[in-house]
Amino acid sequence: MKYLRKLLIVTFVILTVVACGDDEDPDKEKPIIDISIEDAFPTNCDTIYFGETFELKLLFTDNEELGSFSIDIHNNFDHHSHSTEVTECNPGANKEPINPFAFIESFSIPDGLTIYETNQLITIPAGNNDGLYDDGDYHFFIRVTDKAGWSTYKGLSIKMFHKQTAQ
Amino acid sequence: MSKIVVLVACLHFVYTLTLAQTQHTLQGVVVNDREEPLPGASVVLLPVQKGTATDESGRFLFHHLQSGRYIIQISFLGYESLTDTIILKDDLTYHAKMNPLPLNLQEVVVTDHYAETRKKESTLNIEVVNDDYLKQYMGGSLMKSLERLPGISTIDIGSGQSKPVIRGLGFNRVVVVENNIKHEAQQWGADHGLEIDQYAIDNVEVIKGPASLMYGSDAIGGVIDMKSRKVPVNNTIGGTVDLTEKSNNDFLGTSVSLYGRKNWFFANFRATILDYADYKVPPDSVDIYSYRAALYKNNLRNTAGEEHDFHLTVGILQKHFQNRLHISSVNSKSGFFANAHGLEPRNVDTELHDRSSRDVNYPYQKVNHFKVTNTGQYTKERLKVETDLGFQHNFRQEWSQYVNHGYMPAIFPDTLNFDPDLEREFDKYIYSGNLKLTHTWNKEMSLTMGINSEYQDNRIGGRGFIIPAYNLFSIGGYAIAKRTISEKSILQFGLRYDYGHLTTGEYYDWFPSPVIANGDTTMQYLSRAAAIDRTFSNLSWSAGYNYNPGNWSFKANIGKSYRMPIPKELAANGVNYHHFSYEVGDPDLSPEISYQLDAGIEYTSNRLALGTSPFLNYFTNYIYLNPSSEHDRLYGNGNQVFYYTESEVFRYGAEIHAHYKLFKNLQAGIIGEYVYSEQLTGGKKGFTLPFSPPASAIFNIKYQKHQLKFAENVYGSIDYKITAAQNNIVPPEEPTDGYQVVDAALGGDIKPGKQILNLSIQVKNIFDTKYFNHTSYYRLINVPEPGRNVIINLSIPFSVSNNSLRRYGD
Numbered sequence: 001m002k003y004l005r006k007l008l009i010v011t012f013v014i015l016t017v018v019a020c021g022d023d024e025d026p027d028k029e030k031p032i033i034d035i036s037i038e039d040a041f042p043t044n045c046d047t048i049y050f051g052e053t054f055e056l057k058l059l060f061t062d063n064e065e066l067g068s069f070s071i072d073i074h075n076n077f078d079h080h081s082h083s084t085e086v087t088e089c090n091p092g093a094n095k096e097p098i099n100p101f102a103f104i105e106s107f108s109i110p111d112g113l114t115i116y117e118t119n120q121l122i123t124i125p126a127g128n129n130d131g132l133y134d135d136g137d138y139h140f141f142i143r144v145t146d147k148a149g150w151s152t153y154k155g156l157s158i159k160m161f162h163k164q165t166a167q
Numbered sequence: 168m169s170k171i172v173v174l175v176a177c178l179h180f181v182y183t184l185t186l187a188q189t190q191h192t193l194q195g196v197v198v199n200d201r202e203e204p205l206p207g208a209s210v211v212l213l214p215v216q217k218g219t220a221t222d223e224s225g226r227f228l229f230h231h232l233q234s235g236r237y238i239i240q241i242s243f244l245g246y247e248s249l250t251d252t253i254i255l256k257d258d259l260t261y262h263a264k265m266n267p268l269p270l271n272l273q274e275v276v277v278t279d280h281y282a283e284t285r286k287k288e289s290t291l292n293i294e295v296v297n298d299d300y301l302k303q304y305m306g307g308s309l310m311k312s313l314e315r316l317p318g319i320s321t322i323d324i325g326s327g328q329s330k331p332v333i334r335g336l337g338f339n340r341v342v343v344v345e346n347n348i349k350h351e352a353q354q355w356g357a358d359h360g361l362e363i364d365q366y367a368i369d370n371v372e373v374i375k376g377p378a379s380l381m382y383g384s385d386a387i388g389g390v391i392d393m394k395s396r397k398v399p400v401n402n403t404i405g406g407t408v409d410l411t412e413k414s415n416n417d418f419l420g421t422s423v424s425l426y427g428r429k430n431w432f433f434a435n436f437r438a439t440i441l442d443y444a445d446y447k448v449p450p451d452s453v454d455i456y457s458y459r460a461a462l463y464k465n466n467l468r469n470t471a472g473e474e475h476d477f478h479l480t481v482g483i484l485q486k487h488f489q490n491r492l493h494i495s496s497v498n499s500k501s502g503f504f505a506n507a508h509g510l511e512p513r514n515v516d517t518e519l520h521d522r523s524s525r526d527v528n529y530p531y532q533k534v535n536h537f538k539v540t541n542t543g544q545y546t547k548e549r550l551k552v553e554t555d556l557g558f559q560h561n562f563r564q565e566w567s568q569y570v571n572h573g574y575m576p577a578i579f580p581d582t583l584n585f586d587p588d589l590e591r592e593f594d595k596y597i598y599s600g601n602l603k604l605t606h607t608w609n610k611e612m613s614l615t616m617g618i619n620s621e622y623q624d625n626r627i628g629g630r631g632f633i634i635p636a637y638n639l640f641s642i643g644g645y646a647i648a649k650r651t652i653s654e655k656s657i658l659q660f661g662l663r664y665d666y667g668h669l670t671t672g673e674y675y676d677w678f679p680s681p682v683i684a685n686g687d688t689t690m691q692y693l694s695r696a697a698a699i700d701r702t703f704s705n706l707s708w709s710a711g712y713n714y715n716p717g718n719w720s721f722k723a724n725i726g727k728s729y730r731m732p733i734p735k736e737l738a739a740n741g742v743n744y745h746h747f748s749y750e751v752g753d754p755d756l757s758p759e760i761s762y763q764l765d766a767g768i769e770y771t772s773n774r775l776a777l778g779t780s781p782f783l784n785y786f787t788n789y790i791y792l793n794p795s796s797e798h799d800r801l802y803g804n805g806n807q808v809f810y811y812t813e814s815e816v817f818r819y820g821a822e823i824h825a826h827y828k829l830f831k832n833l834q835a836g837i838i839g840e841y842v843y844s845e846q847l848t849g850g851k852k853g854f855t856l857p858f859s860p861p862a863s864a865i866f867n868i869k870y871q872k873h874q875l876k877f878a879e880n881v882y883g884s885i886d887y888k889i890t891a892a893q894n895n896i897v898p899p900e901e902p903t904d905g906y907q908v909v910d911a912a913l914g915g916d917i918k919p920g921k922q923i924l925n926l927s928i929q930v931k932n933i934f935d936t937k938y939f940n941h942t943s944y945y946r947l948i949n950v951p952e953p954g955r956n957v958i959i960n961l962s963i964p965f966s967v968s969n970n971s972l973r974r975y976g977d
Contacts, residue, residue: 026852026854028902067796068798069798070807072573075577097578105800143798143805147796148898149795151747153747
């Protein structure tokens with residue numbers, strides 16, 4: 001019994017010391033992507049035109065400090081890739097890509113911010129060496145992190161057209 | 168060396184001389200009703216807790232017994248157990264005649280008290296279970312069946328695949344050993360299970376806590392050690408047919424074993440076929456991020472699978488020599504939830520996927536694990552020599568429709584030598600060899616020395632790059648001294664040195680990416696991994712003490728364990744599209760080092776048993792995939808960057824268990840577990856570790872009766888499991904709510920006529936509760952755990968009688 005009591009006391013003391021340490025709780029909140037602000041662009045089912053420049057307008061917020069974000073545009077001609085939004089945007093018929101457009105870029109966010117509204121100008125070329133890019137259904141993927149490493153994704157379904165062919 | 172032997176021999180001689188007068192010898196013979204000797208019968212002497220097995224002529228021997236009253240328990244499968252009280256005043260010869268049970272069935276367990284003996288002798292905290300336990304609590308896979316044990320949890324991938332987690336540590340921090348050979352596959356991956364056929368397992372030991380000393384690198388969190396210990400009764404041929412049905416995923420399983428023994432030769436064959444449909448969850452939709460996937464008939468689309476396994480064991484039993492050759496092949500094909508491959512939500516062709524709940528479409532995985540192991544044991548007087556040789560081939564493929572992630576071309580080029588739909592392929596060859604020598608000088612002192620060696624050759628294929636090809640050679644040598652101070656206390660100390668040499672291959676993307684330099688964009692094939700050539704070495708040690716006074720048992724162990732960094736941690740440099748993560752290794756990582764203090768306190772009496780096993784653990788450098796705040800365009804294709812980094816980690820926790828006999832046949836019990844982890848340094852200072860299991864407790868009521876009308880060994884049991892919420896999380900995890908689930912089990916041996924049928928029925932999640940398991944692979948996409956599941960297992964043993972075989976054999 002003596003052994004037991006000693007052991008219990010020692011264990012209890014250690015646990016108490018550990019449990020009552022000086023730690024403040026680590027950040028457990030994810031950043032938020034807000035596409036409901038005024039003039040937000042793009043939002044789900046928006047159209048982006050080839051050969052033009054658009055202004056990225058999204059609001060990111062975090063409880064402590066934002067990290068960075070990235071944009072990824074890729075084709076969704078087969079309707080098999082991801083979307084995090086509930087609504088579908090009248091997708092066109094499935095088709096084989098010929099010269100699909102792809103865009104990936106990562107952006108930094110100035111240090112110390114808990115609110116950040118994007119204002120980047122993004123220019124979409126009309127084509128490359130292989131000719132004009134394919135019209136049709138694309139995905140617009142937004143990823144945001146905070147300094148603690150939490151991340152939030154948003155996958156939007158968008159249309160991309162050359163202006164002369166747009167209906 | 169020889170001087171030590173002589174010295175110890177002299178000491179032993181003196182010891183024998185001084186003590187011989189006051190101590191007695193108990194010898195005896197165990198025979199059957201026809202006075203034929205029964206070799207391999209278990210003989211246990213209480214309360215001194217001495218156990219032995221009878222030799223070839225049915226004889227047993229206990230030395231150095233004090234005068235007094237003893238209880239002798241003799242058991243042999245197929246015979247009624249014998250318990251007798253003997254009063255020892257002088258040397259005694261005991262003649263035990265065993266009465267056969269009506270039908271001579273099943274196989275022999277070498278000693279019945281193996282579990283108790285192992286627990287009392289080990290300074291680490293261990294759990295030992297046999298195949299009866301596995302049947303009573305059978306889950307979708309071996310690890311699922313063991314999950315009820317305190318301190319054990321699992322990382323699950325669907326209904327048929329799970330990975331072991333011991334006190335919150337899993338993946339490469341838990342070693343799985345089958346017949347003394349370390350099971351080697353792609354343990355680092357979260358999305359596949361352990362390639363073990365649970366029907367083929369007759370004995371599992373779970374070591375909770377670091378055990379590098381005996382098992383080398385990786386055994387930093389614990390060990391799952393499976394040994395085939397059963398030997399058929401002489402002159403028998405028999406077998407068992409196991410039929411299993413599970414209602415939740417329409418699981419159908421058949422496992423047939425055949426065994427036979429003629430004197431010194433025995434063989435055992437088993438074939439297992441499993442086939443299961445998509446599993447059902449209580450809700451009819453799941454929210455993957457904000458995308459809602461409707462589930463047809465509550466089926467988790469495409470989680471069906473199949474498995475077929477073969478095992479052959481051939482054994483030789485001689486007086487001083489035993490050898491077993493095991494050949495096994497475990498093959499499975501299982502689907503991933505179609506609406507999310509990894510964490511990536513997808514639209515799916517519901518017409519295709521919902522046509523049948525049994526078919527497996529894209530995405531799916533296929534695993535083949537082939538294993539040949541040979542274990543030999545030579546015993547001569549005080550020396551025991553054990554040798555193990557092993558060859559394993561693990562082949563794993565992941566298939567999914569080609570998606571041009573990142574800069575992959577939209578149209579797959581036809582110039583490549585792999586199928587566009589082959590996402591990942593791992594082809595691994597493992598060669599192992601062990602040597603172990605145990606020398607017992609006397610009952611007080613024994614020394615075990617051994618060498619473990621292994622060579623791994625891992626090749627990769629497919630369109631996704633996640634780990635490089637590599638070769639790994641490792642060798643370790645150890646020595647463990649065990650000193651029995653008195654009947655009640657044992658001291659153990661061990662030292663081990665390990666050496667490892669790892670070379671990884673370089674890897675270039677199969678597609679070009681746009682590299683922007685000085686405003687110019689050029690298309691280049693990116694180098695993902697450079698060749699790495701590293702050597703590792705480490706000295707680990709362990710010291711422990713056991714004290715077993717009367718009904719109490721105390722143990723304490725302190726040790727240092729280690730783990731070599733794996734190729735993924737050193738050389739990863741690619742996007743894991745299942746997790747939206749760009750994972751970057753660090754080629755300069757050092758071996759992970761962990762120090763742990765373990766304790767165990769047990770009290771056992773006729774009515775009450777209770778125990779606790781607390782531990783304190785400190786990692787100098789826990790290797791961890793740390794999600795950063797960065798994104799990367801070129802190499803990471805716009806994904807968040809995860810760096811392999813090291814951090815100091817402190818962990819503590821405990822398991823408790825207690826059971827009390829309320830009435831003769833009714834007992835109430837509780838099993839609980841708790842682990843706390845905290846990173847003390849690094850980018851995630853203050854955070855816990857990934858996949859931390861929440862605190863949980865099982866309240867159990869069990870009814871057992873030896874004979875109930877026409878049934879024997881009847882049991883009925885109810886488990887009420889309470890699991891706390893897990894809010895102690897680390898990116899990218901989600902907090903998980905607590906939950907309460909009720910399971911029930913019922914079973915026994917039924918005898919219609921002369922045939923015994925062993926029936927076990929379980930109802931899991933009786934109330935079809937919707938809950939989330941924090942350590943499930945699908946947790947992050949909000950897939951709940953399976954709904955109500957009725958599991959029925961029927962075991963039909965059969966045997967060919969002794970006489971007909973004798974006639975046939977003679």
